[in-house]
Amino acid sequence: MNIKWAEKMRKGLHGSADSLGNLCVEGFHYLALFGIGGITAWAAVEAFLDMLSKGGVSVDDILLLFIYLELGAMVGIYFKTNHMPIRFLLYVAITALTRLLIGDVSHHKAPDVGLLYLCGGILLLAFAILVVRYASYRYPSSRALDAHGKEVDEGR
Template sequence: MKINWAEKLRQNVHELAESLGNLFVETFHYLALFAIGAVTAWAAVMEFLGMLENGHIKIDDILLLFIYLELGAMVGIYFKTNHMPVRFLIYVAITALTRLLISNVSHHNPPDIGIIYLCGGILLLAFSILVVRYASSAFPSVKVDGPRRKGEASLETEKGEL
C-alpha cells in the first residue's frame, strides 16, 4: 500500500529538481555561448587592428579572419538551432590547414613531404564534408512530414509517448 501524499510529494520534488536543473544547465549554456562569441569577436577585432598597425595584410591574415568568421557563425547557428553542425568544425580545420600551407609556401620553405601531408589532410577533410552532407541528407536526424515507411516509428513513439 502506497502512501498517496508521500508519492505526490516525491513527484513534486522530482519535478522541481528537474526544472531547477534545466534552468541551471540552460543558463550556463547561454552564458558560455555569449563568452565564446565575445572572445571570438574580440580576437578578430584585435587581429584586424594588428593588421592595420602593420600597414600590410598577408593572405595568412585574411584566412585567419575567415577562421574567426566561421567560429562566429558556429556560435550563431548554435544559438539559433541548439545544434552544432560538424561541417563547420571541418570548415575551420580546412581553413586552418590551408592557412598553414600558404604560410609554409609563402615563406619559401623548401618543398618537402609536409606539403603532401597538408594537401592530403585538406583532401581528407573535404571528402569528410561530402560524407557528412550525404549522410545528413540521406539519414536526417529529424523526420520531415510525410508518410511513414513500414516499421518506422513516429517521434512520439520513440520518446515513449503515445
C-alpha cells in the same frame, strides 16, 4: 493515505529538481555561448587592428579572419538551433590547414613531406564534408531534438 501524500511529495520534489537542473544547464549553456561569441569577436577585432597597425595584409591574415567568421557563424547557428553543425568545424579545419599551407609555402623555400601531409589533410577533410553532406541528404533526420530531448519543428 500517507503513501499517496509521500508519492505526491516525491513527484513534486522531483519536478522542482528537474526544473532547477534545467535552469542551471540552460544558464550555463547561454553564458558559455555568449562567452565564446564575445571572445571570438574580440580576437577578430584584435587581429584586424593588428593588420591595420602593420600597414599591410597577407593571405594568412585574410584566412585568419575567415576562421573567425566561421567560428562566429558556428556560435550563431548553435545559439539558434541547439545543434552543432559538424560541417562548420570541418570548414574551420580546412581553412586553418590552408592558412598553415600558405604560410609554410611562402616562408620556406624547400618543400618537404610536410607539404604533402597538409594537402592530404585538406583532401581528407573535404572528403569528410562530402560524406557528411551526402549522409544528411540521403538519411535526413526524421525529427530534431532540443537540448532536453524534446521534439522541435525545424520548418522542413
